[in-house]
Amino acid sequence: MLHRYPLHLRRSLESGGTLFFRREQKPCHRTAIILLTSTIACFAQKKTKLEQVKMDDDNEKSKRSKFVSQKRRKASSTSIVPTAIVCSVTDHPGAIELGVILCILIIALYLFGFYEAVISLPQIRGDPFHLHHQASLRGLSQAQNVPHYEEDVGAAPKKKKAVTIPPGQWPVSIRDEEFETILHPGDLTTQMKVPKLWSYPIHNNELMTRDTALQIGSCVEPDEHGQYNRGESCPLEKRTIFVGIASYRDFECRSTAESIFLRAKHPERIRIAVVDQIVDGEDALCNAPLLPCDTHPEQGLCKYKDQIDVYQMDAALSIGPVFARHIGYRMYRGEYYATQSDAHVTYTQDWDADIIQQLEVTKNEMAVLSTYLTDVQGSIDEQGHSLRHTRPIMCNTYYEGGIQGMHLRHGSQPERTPSIQGSPQLQPWWAAGYSFSRGHFVVNVPYDYNQPMIFQGEEMSIGIRGFTIGYDYYAPERSVCFHHYAVGKNAEVRKKVHHFWENTKFSGTGKKAMARLLGIVHMNPEVDPQTWDHADEDIYGIGGVRTPEKFYETFGINVKEKKVEGHLCSFVDTGGKMHYEFSPFLRSDGMGVDYSKINYKFKDPRPNEK
Secondary structure (H helix, E strand, C coil): CHHHCCHHHHHHHHCCCCCCCCCCCCHHHHHHHHHHHHHHHHHHHHHHHHHHHHHCCHHHHHHHHHHHHHHHHHHHCCCCCCHHHHCCCCCCCCHHHHHHHHHHHHHHHHHHHHHHHHHCCCCCCCCCCECCCHHHHCCCCCHHHCCCCCCCCCCCCCCCCCCCCCCCCCCCCCCCCCCEEEECCCCCCCEEEECCCCCCCCCCCCCCCHHHHCCCCEECCCCCCCCCECHHHCCHHHECEEEEEEEECCCCHHHHHHHHHHCCCCHHHEEEEEEEEECCCCCCCCCCCCCCCCCCCCCHHHHCHHHEEEEEEEHHHCCCHHHHHHHHHHCCCCECEEEEECCCEEECCCHHHHHHHHHHHCCCCCEEEECCCCECCCCECCCCCECCCCEECCCCEEEECCCCCCEEEECCCCEECCCCCCCCEEECCCCCCEEEEECHHHHHCCCCCCCCCCCCCHHHHHHHHHHHHCCEEEECCCCCEEECCCCHHHHHHHCCCCCHHHCHHHHHHHHHHHHHHHHHCCCCCCCCHHHCCCCCHHHHCCCCCCCHHHHHHHCCEECCCCEECCCCHHHHCHHHHHHHHHHHHECCCCCCECHHHCCCCCCCCCCCCC
16 A cells, blocks of 8 residues: 555655566576576587597597596586586486476476566555556546545545536436446455446535535436536426445345336436346346336336446355445436435335435435335335335444454334424434435445445444535435335245355455444544555545544444443434434534534433343
């Protein structure tokens, strides 16, 4: 990694330079060269002597042999090579063949020594991810758009060069784009072609202005100047929606996509991006219609086939949801809203209009609606309408140990009738199972590619990083989709679905990945920051609006002792205390809650109860 080298060398690399190292030739190389040269010379000498021996009489042969022996003894006294053995003249019929074999062995020894010298040279790589210099592979068309800056390990985030936001387009697809080559983070050997990031984070380690935020978000129809980025002037029903799905050998993925299209009020503004991790020829493709399109053209995957992009990936390369969703975020192309769900979900009728209305009523540009989904059984009627009047809220979290170390994970979340009516409700945590936000959330908080084999911890990474960039999390007032859990009548079929951890060859990578994950969000202060990978931390790191420490002290998390204050749900869920106390600090321009004005520190109200 670049930070391990002196500043002048890092600048040389960052400007496209190359570092060369001079290494003294190994002694075995010199010996091999001497042996090779001597053997070739002796082989030629031997051939000449044998021809002369056959032509001369016995007396002449005796004299020549004596003369050669004297010269050989003289030479051996000054040479490090045992030429008395190598160059002896003999009448043995296999002498020449033996010399050839010896010569070949010495050549092989030399080549082996040369190979060892080459591979022992030190390597310089900016990070273990890109094959080339970062500025040429980070996903923007021009190197000057890369938000690059000097940063010492452990230092506070610094401002970067402003990123040029690409113009919005509609319709849009990655199908005709040029992909870039990366190294698979599980083995750092396998080369993969993946979509380029549409944009790097635009927050510049400070609170975004509203004008900057509104530069992201395409409209189905352009304005009179042909611009698809119309900001708030784009009507609600014309605002585009990106739906990201990561699927691992899931037979219900295409049913999920089908319900997304057919139950949307305005399906023409929806684009689905699927990372389909499958075994080719064995698993169904996520964009394959359930029935033939020529006989059943009314299917969503037939009518809107141009609005679904699928990145097909060999299931054997899967290293968990983080990397899959990282690729999924790479497929984002400037849509106004962004949503994320699992691959085994059923959506409700007019879900798109409903969830947009819920987000907009918060009047918070930095709002993210997120929750663990309720089970689908008993939740949707035949017309696709929700039967539920309750919703889950994210507030129950605890520490757990394991081979990857101590880390936070979410537990079962309470589900009841919302305490807050007419609006989503503030909560501290983000959930990967369902998320809906403005499109700039995907741009500013991309999934970290360098977290292979991470499952528990994914939500802490995104949630806390998003908090530091200025995002606020809300529980939706109404659920717009429901999850197919492996319970009840779905237990038998869901339990047959494969899981990524069957790829055991990558199991050893999770510990280092967790150290990086926790280090980025300041959750492992006992670990030396120099021991974990800081590659691309300017993209996948924290922001400058709030600190992780502010989050921990506000919600009762002790990262040193690995403890949490219990019964946080009594503050978040019951009576909506968090929502009522924190909402008044929403900035006047709607750019998030101002935590600098919040001094609240949660303490367990019932420490003697579990």
